[in-house]
Amino acid sequence: xxxxxxxxxxxxxxxxxxxxxxxxxxxxxxxxxxxxxxxxxxxxxxxxxxxxxxxxxxxxxxxxxxxxxxxxxxxxxxxxxxxxxxxxxxxxxxxxxxxxxxxxxxxxxxxxxxxxxxxxxxxxxxxxxxxxxxxxxxxxx
Numbered sequence: 448x449x450x451x452x453x454x455x456x457x458x459x460x461x462x463x464x465x466x467x468x469x470x471x472x473x474x475x476x477x478x479x480x481x482x483x484x485x486x487x488x489x490x491x492x493x494x495x496x497x498x499x500x501x502x503x504x505x506x507x508x509x510x511x512x513x514x515x516x517x518x519x520x521x522x523x524x525x526x527x528x529x530x531x532x533x534x535x536x537x538x539x540x541x542x543x544x545x546x547x548x549x550x551x552x553x554x555x556x557x558x559x560x561x562x563x564x565x566x567x568x569x570x571x572x573x574x575x576x577x578x579x580x581x582x583x584x585x586x587x588x
Contacts, residue, residue, distance in 0.1 A: 453495040453498060454494065456495065457493075458496070459493070460491040460493055463497070464476045464477060473523075475560060475561040476499075476521070476523050479521050480521075482569070482570055482573060483519045483573060486519070486570065486573050487518055487577050489502040494520060497522050497523075498522045500518075501517055501520065502517060502519070504581065516531075517531065518580040518581060519573055519580070526557075527557035527558060528557070528558050528559070528561070529557055530556040531554060531555055532555075532556055533579040533580045534553050534554040542571055542575070545565055546564050546569065547563050547564035548564065549563070549564060
């Protein structure tokens, strides 16, 4: 089975974020960093060259594929600030409706600017996602 490409590294999170040229995006990333650190209780760590992750959990699919992934994570992508949360946004329709301007993938939340969303709702969503990831981990061990 192929080895996962995205793994924790020893690269500096602050150095990575300070390289973001757009000041508003950089400020948004430092704000999300603080939010995720407070909610998860974990220190940030670089996962691969461009993902800032907090904590870790082990997943295993029915196919047999397995690996480790951060409990919560984000990445300042070119177009959007991408937040990696547990799958299942459809379970949280009330929160998603209150969140503000965003789009989603299976487990990715895409926002342009933090000012586009309701931050207290984002915090609730991250908290819920973190609990789901940790519950999954606890069931798996």
